Amino acid sequence: MSFDRSLKIAPSILSADFANFGAEIQAVEAKGADWIHVDVMDGHFVPNITFGPATCAAIRPHIKTVMDVHLMIAPVDPYIEAFAAAGADFITAHVEAGPHIHRTLQAIRATGAKAGLALNPGTPAEAVAPLLDMVDMVCVMTVNPGFGGQKFIHSCVDKVRTLRSLIGDREIHIEIDGGVDPTTAPLVRAAGADVLVAGSAVFRGGSVSNPAPYGENIRAIRASVPS
Ligand code: DX5
Ligand code: ZN
Numbered sequence: 001m002s003f004d005r006s007l008k009i010a011p012s013i014l015s016a017d018f019a020n021f022g023a024e025i026q027a028v029e030a031k032g033a034d035w036i037h038v039d040v041m042d043g044h045f046v047p048n049i050t051f052g053p054a055t056c057a058a059i060r061p062h063i064k065t066v067m068d069v070h071l072m073i074a075p076v077d078p079y080i081e082a083f084a085a086a087g088a089d090f091i092t093a094h095v096e097a098g099p100h101i102h103r104t105l106q107a108i109r110a111t112g113a114k115a116g117l118a119l120n121p122g123t124p125a126e127a128v129a130p131l132l133d134m135v136d137m138v139c140v141m142t143v144n145p146g147f148g149g150q151k152f153i154h155s156c157v158d159k160v161r162t163l164r165s166l167i168g169d170r171e172i173h174i175e176i177d178g179g180v181d182p183t184t185a186p187l188v189r190a191a192g193a194d195v196l197v198a199g200s201a202v203f204r205g206g207s208v209s210n211p212a213p214y215g216e217n218i219r220a221i222r223a224s225v226p227s
Contacts (some may be wrong), residue, residue: 010035015199031215056086056201084111092116143178152179182224
């Protein structure tokens, strides 16, 4: 089978009810989510704190699709085993998180998880060039990481295009994270992205007891993107 570059929508549970992750995950999956994006923040690499491996392990049984763990932490290496043991399918680290990203990617792959590499808005696409044979996904941040609900940074779209041509035929996903909604999704899809993370644009207006808006929001993002 050829590599799957079809559109995948990955709701970020950063915008879900933190007291109800299991039910929130089941609700968005029932309403059409392809992956579940899990934002781990340490209050050091980014100016916000979320949760760690214990929470990831607790929510894992509720995820039937793909558990996509985005580590916004520094250092990364001491915690890779714990996130892999928690059941992450993808573990993404930031190129800016330390001086030894090559080692970090090796360590992620050694656990059996797929390795993702995230780029902040200020980091050029070329930063991934020496690492392309070690990654399964590149995550282009289209906001500065730390918070949901921020405005999409349009100058990042060119970076996605550059990255797509650097990747060529390699089996590497391009993920977009930050400010994705029906107005920005078509721009990044046209530039070559296949995984679209969306927090506020999926969870807005809905809840576990009223999940219909989750489905409408996911369908609106999908419908905005030419197939
Ligand atoms: C930001 C996180 C994102 C965030 C996206 O630091 O990595 O995953 O939840 O949220 P929205 O879609 O609301 O920009
Ligand atoms: Zn994220």
